Amino acid sequence: MILRPLGAAAGVVLLICGGGAAQTVPEPPDFRMSDYRAAVPETLAGATVIDAAEAERLWREGAAVFVDVLPRPERPAELPPDTYWRAAERLAIPGSTWLPNTGYGVLAPEVQAYFEAGLASIGEATTPAVFYCLKDCWMSWNAAKRAIELGLEDVHWFPDGTNGWVERDLPLEPLKPWVPETSD
Template sequence: MTQVASQLEARPFSAEDKDWGVAPQDIIRKGSYHAPTPVTLPGAKVVATHALAQSLQGNSKPVLINVLTGSWVNALPGSVWLSGAGQGAGFDDPTQARMAKRLDELTGGDKTKPVVFYCLSSECWLSYNAALRAQRLGYANVGWYRGGVDSWKAAGLPVERIDRDQW
């Protein structure tokens, strides 16, 4: 991946920057997860493909979290799969409690460690919701890879299959 990532142009892939005019929100979206998303997520950094690929080459790599649902997923190499982490009813539901426990394990309790959430594409609310959850838990360096797996693949970057979620 290193050679390909270093050759990426700073350009969007697979509608990762498309603006559908959807307003950002600070509450969990319930249902209708496959729909256009906002271009921003207040308090989080929206990460483009080229920037994420470069950050994965450095020493302080972010924790990558795939939140798609299913019996298996295509994932960015080195990802953790937390199926359903972007679903739920709100910030006081069982998913939030599970997220708190798992993020604590993944970051070693360091709430300043970068975490980046992603799902399929810029038309997927699951990663937006999961990023909101992390912010609510006090994580300071939350990233949202809006383009997701579709943008990663469109850039010619490798994906790997994960057959078991890591909740």
């Protein structure tokens, strides 16, 4: 019968490919240093991992500040100086503070200082803070971990980010990067 060889072949394919089952990503002991757009762990020690429903509840109740850490692309160095260039608009969870480029594994001292100042501007160490970027993006995991290490006491990590937010038909708004206040 022809079905038996096909059934056996399908079984071999399932064994090789893992049957389509999602593999659990272990929580690393330190920051993710590369390949930031990849499957993320289900946990973050010291943080509360939340789904889109919980993120929506916190947002609607005004019970947390939201921190977007999606990187902001820089003007490509190879563009001629007279070429017009504009970064893509960032659409984010309304009311968020955007601290771009703060989710990398290692931060330059000025970016670390920017991150710390940005966090200080949004509340006390006890203020609940939700960190996000996009689904399957380690930037928010790194930033939330960094916030915990800096002493934030109520860190929430929203691993589905704006993708999960949009899947619930929730609004987005254009967001500009946070700029520190300057004293004149």
